[in-house]
Amino acid sequence: MLRPHSKSFVFMCICRVLRWFLAFSVLGTLPVSQTTANPAVLVVRVCVFLGLLVCTYVLAAQAIAWWHFRRGSPEELGMAIEWAPRHAEFYVARAHALQMSAEGTDVNEVTRLYEKATRLSPNRALYWAELGGSYEWAGREEEARRAYQRAQQLFPGSPEINWKLGNFYLRAGRTDEALRALEKAIRGDPGMGRPAFDLVWRAGVDSQTILRAMIPEEPSIELVYLNYLAETKRLDEAAPVWAQLQAGGSKMEARAVFPYIDALILEQRSDELRAVWGALMERSGKAGNGRLWDRNLITNGSFESEILNGGLDWRVLPCDGVAPRVDSQTFFDGTRSLRLRFDGEKNIAYSHVLQFVPVRPDTRYRFVAYVRAEKITSDSGPRFEIYDAGEKPRLSLASDAVLGTTNWLSQQLQFQTGPDTRVLVVRLARPADRSFDGRIGGTLWVDRVSLRAME
Secondary structure (H helix, E strand, O other): OOOOOHHHHHHHHHHHHHHHHHHHHHHHHOHHHHHOHHHHHHHHHHHHHHHHHHHHHHHHHHHHHHHHHOOOHHHHHHHHHHHHOOOOHHHHHHHHHHHOOOOOOOOHHHHHHHHHHHHHHHHHHHHHHHHHHHHHHOOHHHHHHHHHHHHHHOOOOOOOHHHHHHHHHHOOOOOHHHHHHHHHHHOHHHHHHHHHHHHHHHHOOHHHHHHHOOOOOOOHHHHHHHHHHHHHHOHHHHHHHHHHHHHHHOOOOHHHHHHHHHHHHHHHOOHHHHHHHHHHHHHHHOHHHHHHHHHOOOOOOOOOOOOOOOOOOOOOOOOOEEEEEOOOOOOOOOOEEEEEEEOOOOOOEEEEEEEEEEOOOOOOEEEEEEEEEEEOOOOOOOOEEEEEOHHHHHHHHOOOOOEEEEEEEEOOOOOOOOOOEEEEEEEEEEOOOOOOOOOEEEEOOOEEEEEOOOO
């Protein structure tokens, strides 16, 4: 019995339909005597019939093949190949399905399918790359190399193909060739940077070789690698990357380097922090933010520049019940100040305005900030706190709380860092009030914040 999708069944149905069509729509238009008297007309009709038969069969076969293809199982893909044996895509899909099947895979069958696909579509680079993978899987390393290289020749800029080639070379112990291929993959798709970095570090490639052979002198990729090293706590290896990035001389967005700066803060590397931040401010056109000219260690102490919310600039974090903004109407110094407006509805434990400051051990410092208050309603008012970013007990002090309404007044603190203090946190804080109704309302302005070493 014929199956509904067998070739014989389909061919039989097409023949019956076309025979009916020929009999009633073509030959039926002429009298029988004319068709027998003019054999040429009959030949033309038969040729038309045969052409229609072939075209209809081809279209039907294609439709059935794609129907099987969309079902996706190895068996259905095998049926798709039977119906359309000239479709390279079907062979590749069946090879993929076999590789993913739970029953295990015949590597020779997979390789045969990829070989057939490359014969049908010899200019499809991805098919050659897949063939290279199957050769490698079968232990045919030299054939794998040739297939991968053919794929790269066909599509030299493809990130995906260079990624596959780089992986192959790395597994084969050909490190330099692997790094060159991975470098091309990263150039084509910077999103491949992190997986590529993970790959070569897991493979044990040394950091100098990675930087020399794999990291192109392109700021966008150098930044991705720099921040990758920072996030994986490889700060010693990150320093040469930062130096290479600096040597490039191009303008740099400060926020792009924040992950590296955060890692330096976490590791208390104060000397590197000062150098990186100073260079970053110069390169980003914000040299005035550092206030290096008057030895003020506070960045943007008078809030005259944009608040960057990261690095060694101010971090103003959101908090329900408090509305922070830069105020250009009320200020002590320059033309702007920072204003905090408390809505009076909550007993807020506030510590959401802060800055990290690199300092030197065993050094005396003087902190000064100017504040102004209007109707601060609480027994626990805002104040400045300074403490060691590494271990708070090593150094922790606070200024007097600001309450009620005041004109501009200075808050000052003098202190000496200990032998292990290298990074401070300077923050504006308001501890929660312990009274029954500890809600806080009113407005506070802050301006001209400074921290200087005392000579």
